[in-house]
Amino acid sequence: MKGLKKVFGGGKAASANVPTPRGEKELCAETGLRPIDEFSPSDVFIAGYPKSGNTWMQYLVAGAFCGIDLSVTPDALIQDLAPDVHFKKFYKPYFPVTFFKTHFLPRPDYRKVVYLLRDGRDALVSYWHYLQGLCKEEIDFAEMVRTGDKLFPCKWHEHVERWLANPHGAEMITVKYEDLKANTAGELARIAEFAGVKRDIAVFEAAARNASFGAMKRREESFAWENPQIPKNGQFVRRGQVGSHRDEMPAAAREIFLREAVPALKRTGYIV
Numbered sequence: 001m002k003g004l005k006k007v008f009g010g011g012k013a014a015s016a017n018v019p020t021p022r023g024e025k026e027l028c029a030e031t032g033l034r035p036i037d038e039f040s041p042s043d044v045f046i047a048g049y050p051k052s053g054n055t056w057m058q059y060l061v062a063g064a065f066c067g068i069d070l071s072v073t074p075d076a077l078i079q080d081l082a083p084d085v086h087f088k089k090f091y092k093p094y095f096p097v098t099f100f101k102t103h104f105l106p107r108p109d110y111r112k113v114v115y116l117l118r119d120g121r122d123a124l125v126s127y128w129h130y131l132q133g134l135c136k137e138e139i140d141f142a143e144m145v146r147t148g149d150k151l152f153p154c155k156w157h158e159h160v161e162r163w164l165a166n167p168h169g170a171e172m173i174t175v176k177y178e179d180l181k182a183n184t185a186g187e188l189a190r191i192a193e194f195a196g197v198k199r200d201i202a203v204f205e206a207a208a209r210n211a212s213f214g215a216m217k218r219r220e221e222s223f224a225w226e227n228p229q230i231p232k233n234g235q236f237v238r239r240g241q242v243g244s245h246r247d248e249m250p251a252a253a254r255e256i257f258l259r260e261a262v263p264a265l266k267r268t269g270y271i272v
Helices: 022-031 054-065 075-081 120-135 141-147 156-165 177-182 184-195 201-210 213-222 251-267
Strands: 044-048 099-102 112-117 171-176
Touching (some): 054 099, 054 184, 112 184
């Protein structure tokens, strides 16, 4: 199967022009819900290649901008406050700005975008481990990199190049995973300024503490994941280390990856 469309690609977000059926319109009118493909101009899309810190960012924005205590909040509420367009069919706009998680390539209806960028070698190491748990089969790392099989929505360098080209002229900032790890509160402040959301720095610092790697790992041991795209093997929050490809990416896979990805790596400031 080319790409995990059954995993990531489902839902109305994949076909934004499909009209909402009458029954769903009535449901939305009664509950205040909106179809996942209907957005406000102020909404912000956290767009990133899979395994670039996307789920972590859901927790960070929920803690920083929705005022919740991440240490005691179940994943179901996180998914409600910071919806995943690949998972949710409806969402409720609780605040003037809703932050959405997406892996999609650029779309004309994504008008404000935080592009979450991670060294593609680290992202692919994490992606490979994720797919091993999800598919419950042995996956040849080098073959995966060479063909792009099971990689959604495309190869890493294609995702980066398309988003940096910004073909639909969205307002956009780039947040690097590595910078987010090094200065979480500072990067949240950047996102807040971009989104036009005012919060005290102490709120960002609390979100950073409560969504640290250690805290997320402890959450995984104690709370169930709401999102069915996450394997239930307790290894979704795995390592999170910058530069993990140095001791985890097979040499053959690295060589194949670099043949295509060197321009994108250099453009985004990663050492080859």
